[in-house]
Amino acid sequence: MRRALFLAFVFSLHFFLLNSSLYADDPEPTKSDTQQVAETTFKLGAFPAIEKWVKELGRGLDWCLDRLVVGGDSIQLGKAANGVVGGIADGFRDLRVDTSVDQTFDAFESLGRRLWLPDWKEKVSKATPAEVKPYFKGSFEYDSNVFLEPKAPKRRDEAVWVWTPGVAINLPFGDEKQYRVGAVYEARFTEFTKYDEHDDVGQTLGAVADLKLTDDIYAKVTEEFIQDAARAGTRTAKKVEYTQNRVSPTVGYHWGDWTLEGQYWNEIRDFESAIYRAFSYANNGFLTTIYRTLFPNFRGLVDYSFSHYDYAADETRVGWYHQIRAGVTGQLSERSNLLARMGYQKRDYKAHDTQFDIPVWDVRLVHRLTSRTTLDFSFERTIEESAFTNNRAYDEKSFRAAGTYLFTQKLRGRAGTAFLRREYEREAFTGAVLVKRRDNIGRAFVGIDYIFRPWFIVNLDYRYDRSNSNNSNFDYTNNQVVLGMTMPL
Secondary structure (H helix, E strand, O other): OHHHHHHHHHHHHHHHHHHHHHOOOOOOOOOOHHHHHHHHHOOOOOOHHHHHHHHHHHHHHHHHHHHHHHHHHHOOHHHHHHHHHHHHHHHHHHOOHHHHHHHHHHHHHHHHHHOOHHHHHHHHHHHOOOEEEEEEEEEEEEEOOOOOOOOOOOOOOEEEEEEEEEEEEEEEEOOOOOEEEEEEEEEEEEEEOOOHHHOEEEEEEEEEEEEEOOOOEEEEEEEEEEEEEEOOOOOOOOOEEEEEEEEEEEEEEEEOOEEEEEEEEEEEEEEOOHHHHHHOEEEEEEEEEEEEEEEOOEEEEEEEEEEEEEOOOOHHHOEEEEEEEEEEEEEEEOOEEEEEEEEEEEEEEOOOOOOEEEEEEEEEEEEEOOOOEEEEEEEEEEEEEEEEOOEEEEEEEEEEEEEEEEOOOOEEEEEEEEEEEEEEEEEEEEOOEEEEEEEEEEEEEEEEEEEEEOOEEEEEEEEEEEEEEOOHHHOEEEEEEEEEEEEEO
């Protein structure tokens, strides 16, 4: 299997590099074979057969998805949706809800003008070239099974409040504003109604620097910092506090229709509890990617990555992996964007017989079905580091689908679903259960967003989570209703 995959990759890479010469114009007789290959390989539009095939695939995909619109028209979904929205609006008007809401928001805007908030924003914009956008988010959520417990011995419901103040900063600079530095910081205050011992304060920082050094050379640096407490059933079986920090510089070089990109990352994950300290690690790795423009807005790619995990508290967990993938990215059609990569990963551990030697892939398709409707599909197989007993990693296959529909300029609907299968390689004891753990996790959500004013947006969501595991300790069902609001100030 490994040899077959390697030979297939070598063949595809050879085709990727040289096939354009089959379709190029006849070269001048004075040029060497090497010059001929180089010129035809670096020439845009040198892959007419691939371009034709991709465009036909895009048209076919658009046609298939358009059948959803045809089917919806046949049962008058659009009229039904507009009727529901119109009926709700009429009900609001009959009860004078819209009048009361408008009066309330007018009062808030009048108070804001009295407090000189517009002047404050204008003073900030004049004092610095940076765009400073503070915001505030709040939510109330009800969970039927807040700690994601199995049916036995009991399930505990809870009402949770989450308050999130934050600020976003964007600073373009340079003679032509070709450089940019940005950051987003937010704090999270989580308050439990009944189980207040689980109250928590978390924070997140994201920063990015985009630098266009020359017409052909670019650089990018990102940093992600999280300090939080994972809820039950997420990272582990119990709530646990952790910090995670990842810094990743990237450098790229454009050469004709080719782009060579190199990325390095350093990630540190640390658990504060001594019980989970063994799962704290430092991860260092690099990713090298070669892109080739096959035709406008569509590129082929080949990438190789190496990643090393160092566990200071448990040297037997030290591991690494090699991964190589090939694929395409770009526009299949005017309405469809595709990222598709497939390859192979080999993962080993220093003092353990756990190893994975498997094909990996990730596919994502984003499609604009109509002017109001967007669909998003993804399918992935990968390996993740495990924080479950003596298992070093787990194999995860996932499928996700989501869609948005714009009812009006102020009202948007959202819906989606996901299915994940996680397979752990080694048997492990959890209580009295000894099995190779297998989890099948299903998720679904539906929600709406309503923009009352540009500075006040309300969200209402219902979410359903279900886990079926061959280890009964990880079976759970949770129903969650979330009412939230966002205030961009």
